[in-house]
Amino acid sequence: MSQAHLSAHPWCEVCGGLAEMVHHRVEHRGNAELMWDADNLASLCHRCHRVHHAVGGVGVRREVR
Secondary structure, eight states: OHHHHHHHOOBOTTTOSBOOEEEESSOOTTOHHHHHOGGGEEEEOHHHHHHHHHTTSTTTOOOOO
């Protein structure tokens, strides 16, 4: 699923650079619905992913449905 998401969304949602990983907008914590929900995925570059976790998730979160 990650490669398919990156193929469809190749640019980092934060900085616009080349995305290198797929991030869950809302942590799934074992919840299969959140884990496999395509709307819960965000394409990020490594730098923005590191920053996202360092500052507590600023930039790519969405509310839980």
